[in-house]
Amino acid sequence: MSKGTSSSQYLSADRFAQALRSGIHRVISEQDSLNAINVFPVADGDTGTNLSLSLGAVLHTLQKPPGKHISTLLAAIADVLLDSARGNSGAIVAQFFQGVSDTAEQLTRFTTYTFAKAVERGNEYARDALSNPLEGTILSVIAALTSNLQRQTATEAAQDFATLLSNALPDCRKALVRTQSQLDELKRAGVVDAGAKGFVALIEGMCDHIAHGKPTPLPEHANVERLAAELPQLSVDVPTQRYCTECIITGAGIDRRRLREALSALGDSLVLAGTKRKAKIHIHVNEPEKVFGLARTYGALSGEKADDMHRQKKSSHDHKAPFAVITDSAADIDDKDLERLDIHTVPLRVQFGKRGYLDKVSISAEEFYRELQSNPIHPTTSQPSPGDFRRQFQFLASHFRDVLSINLTGRVSGTLQAAQAAAERTSASGRVHVVNSLNASLGQGLITVFAAECAAAGLRIDAALRAVDQAINETFTFALVKDLRYAVRGGRVPASRKLLADLLHITPVLRSEPDGRISASGLLLGRVDLLPKFARFIAKRIDRKARWRVAIGHAMCLQEARDLEQYVRAQLPEVSGCSITDLGSALGAHGGPGAIVIAVQQHRQPAEFADHELTPGVATPPPE
Helix, strand or coil: CCHHHHCCCEECHHHHHHHHHHHHHHHHHCHHHHHHCCCCCCCCCCHHHHHHHHHHCCHHHHHCCCCCCHHHHHHHHHHHHHHHCCHHHHHHHHHHHHHHHHHCCCCCCEEHHHHHHHHHHHHHHHHHCECCCCCCCHHHHHHHHHHHHHHHHHHCCCCCHHHHHHHHHHHHHHHHHHHHHHCHHHHHHCCCCHHHHHHHHHHHHHHHHHHHCCCCCCCCCCCHHHHHHHCCCCCCCCCCCCEEEEEEEECCCCCHHHHHHHHHCCCEEEEEEECCCEEEEEEEECCHHHHHHHHHCCCEEEEEEEEEHHHHHHHHHCCCCCEEEEEECCECCCHHHHHHCCCEEECCEEEECCEEEEECCCECHHHHHHHHHHCCCCCEEECCCHHHHHHHHHHHHCCCCEEEEEECCCCCCCHHHHHHHHHHHCCCCCEEEEEECCCCHHHHHHHHHHHHHHHHCCCCHHHHHHHHHHHHHCEEEEEECCCCHHHHHCCCCCHHHHHHHHHHCEEEEEEECCCCCEEEEEEEECCCCHHHHHHHHHHCCCCCCCCEEEEEEECCCHHHHHHHHHHHHHHCCCEEEEEEEECCHHHHHHHCCCCEEEEEEECCCHHHHCCCCCCCCCCCCCCC
């Protein structure tokens, strides 16, 4: 061991940064194995992903530590972690480092004694963050580390950091092993707690650098299929709460005790991290908007997210499909298809003035149209951030060899670019393939459903990409906008055009173009019998002899959607199936209540594109 690396009695900001970087690399290297044993509090297979994303955000700060004082570095680390924390374990780790930072507020460097005191405060902060702290979790390992450091510094058993951490590791590992017997969920599954194992990996990586002078490098990622074969197959119940919900509150004098009490009544697995100026909420609930609404009463809201744990649980434990399918919420898809085919969704953000929502998560279609009618402020929709995509890509790519993302046409939104940027930054063993649907709404939805059917049929990713490319060329979307007032309010249409349309009693029809544009395609004369006219309009622009699958979306006009289905079937004798669903906010914000959108796609079977063996154990769905 080199004297400068292993035997120092002090830990400077630079050495701490190097050690922590080694620890984070160690956690990232174990991401897939941590996901595979994730059972508690919810078996959604994302603890490794959440810890990797949470801690990985700190790496940039560690490359160029801000200032020479340990207090400055720790304050920066705590701030980044509060913003980037994901999941239960990520939020606990963020609060742990907040406690470490607060204790080191005036320090230029750590001694073994001040380091032990800082870890002790971090332990207290981590426990205080939970409404119901339990043994058998990451808290048990943090407590074991704290107790060991206290004993060593009290007896002066360790005068240098190499000895201090080397002596502490065995107690941390013993605490990790004990977690399996401390929680029934872990005992039944035969695994240790994933968050606790992640924290041990963090300390191991730091010890590798400080005690042995061998920092852990940023890893090549483990093979998903090998891990799935080696690790135990977990059988667990579906979570009682559906959404893993998080947000950040920025305010003055946030009363965390009152906030914790109010949040406790909404769900479970609550972690409240942060300070009086900035707080991070993590909680499992069925109604995310109740959390966001409560949070708004304490300050400005940001970083809202709500991950569907039911779908994550299914993906993490059902490995029949060769690839996962994900889209953004601009795609309008029947809920039955979302559930049947395990399609994941990244929500767009809907903003009514200062109040924001997660599309189709914290605001339903019915709630959206009611607000659209009553609110004088016209809503805006914004694309998901690359971070929103990356979080889900990271999770799925750690469970599947490939992830196929079908996104809103790049001609009308930056959503596609956000997905592409996220795919480039995703560090997991699986590959992410981002596809421009050249479509929107129901058309994008039909393409996504077909991609998911290809996965269910066992197509390899290369064959599926060819099949999806064919589907894109054979999918057409048409929109009937009966009331232009909302398009005028949103600035999409000049008021003069609405006036002209009203005077002449004409109704515009929009359609998707082959290059991805959404443009005006024609006009329907008169305001009587619009639906049969619309059906004839569509039939004239596609091959009537072909076999079509149809999807219809409506904005609070279900009966008209049902009537349109009958008119379309009369015009197109070969309709293989038709789904009817609510029209989402992406087009609904401009079409308003009463708008109807229809997409048609030439019927294909996934097996048509299977030019080699299908994935073993996956059955081809029967023809419709």
